[in-house]
Amino acid sequence: MTRWGFHASHEQVSPRQLLADVQQAEQAGFDMAMCSDHFSPWSERQGHSGYTWAWLGAALATTSLRLGCVSAPGQRYHPAVHAQRIATLGQMFPGRFWVALGSGEASNEHITGDRWPHKEERTRRLEECVDVIRRMLAGEEVTHHGLVTVDRARLWERPDPVPELIGPAVSVESAARIAAWADGLVTVNQPIETLRQVVDAYRGAGGRGPLALQVHLSWAGTEEEALTTAHEQWGGNVFGPPISWDVETTEAFDVLWKRVQPEEVRESVNVSADLGRHRDWLAQYAELGFDEIYLHHVGQEQQGFIDAFGSKVLSDLRSA
Incomplete structure (x- = not known):
């Protein structure tokens, strides 16, 4: 059965608030959590970047969740x-x-x-x-x-x-290569067929252990607000490699962001004000065989998302 986690984005939220958020996520019924490990954010609009390893000690000590990070x-x-x-x-x-x-x-x-x-x-x-x-x-x-x-x-x-x-791993090639040493795979949301190919490449190369997926999503009271949040906070993250690998500064990412139209963000972020739509997207990912799925609401305010998804979306997914 798929387990559902909370993604703590250090680039977007202060470490003090993020600690409260992960504690709330546990109370709301999330099974686990993961976090990023950045020195700087992707955008001036995100505006944070706490030290992951200090935060992890506090989060592990004040919750009973299983936690991890990408480093x-x-x-x-x-x-x-x-x-x-x-x-x-x-x-x-x-x-x-x-x-x-x-x-x-x-x-x-x-x-x-x-x-x-x-x-x-x-x-x-x-x-x-x-x-x-x-x-x-x-x-x-x-x-x-x-x-x-x-x-x-x-x-x-x-x-x-x-x-x-x-x-x-994000690409098929990377998924096959890491299979030689990894104890499991973690990737990010992409088109369903691409995700299927990534999983098949990892397993086909002898990859062992759990399959994990981080899902970028934006939810709000209205569709317009959900899209605005996604564009403002995650618009500079729509660029794939080599841009995402090689651009060095927050300022440079913000220059690129100015060229991104709001609707383009939907290619990398699941945007909807409809909790049922989010539930259906997540169910599709689970059907691919992912053991763990971590939900990353790309807004800076996490409290409403945690409560809504904990009480409605995750309960529906588990009962299904």
Whole structure:
């Protein structure tokens, strides 16, 4: 049976408010939660970007939810330090934490001043980082010289069980590649046929573990308000790779946003004032075999969404 989660968007909401939101989500009946890990938002209009790893400790300590995040080791985060972060949360909250390890985006990673590598190099760097992190979580002392350098790194606090290292993928090609190392797959809402191909590519390449989906949606009292919220908050996020990978600044994303018409946002965000329409969309995703579906309302005010979806949409989905 599909489990339903809340997505905590650090780019859009302050960490203090987001902590209250995830606590409310648990009370409203959400099964779990996940969050982003950004250094800067996508837009000046979003205007936030708290430190995910501090927030995760607070969220895990003040709820009973299972939580995870999508994060990028290799440039902003050294893999040995990343392994320590993962191990510490896993040790403190056994079986309740997972992390999806991605190759990163320039908007977050450029702050180090290091060269931003091309996609294939970033992917190989990620694969080296995953190997380092997994070996350290297994108790090894790791020395590694490659696209990342590690010198005699050993974890003194080890989790039991070891948190799942999930593979994030949007394209069919990426889904097949991460199958070699991932403990599960997480992707984002796309056309149904595309999602089916992503799942098939992952499973066909031997991918194991749970399938998770993050769904961007916008709901409000009227269709106009739902569309306005989606455009204002998520209009700069409609651009796929390589733009989403390589644009470095919030200001640049806002220049691109000015070229996006409100109706275009519907291609990447499920926009409707009708809770029944949202329920039907989510049911279609569940039918594809996703074990976990995380709902991301792209507005900054989460309270109404949490209560409405918790009391009506999720209850209908579970009874169905």
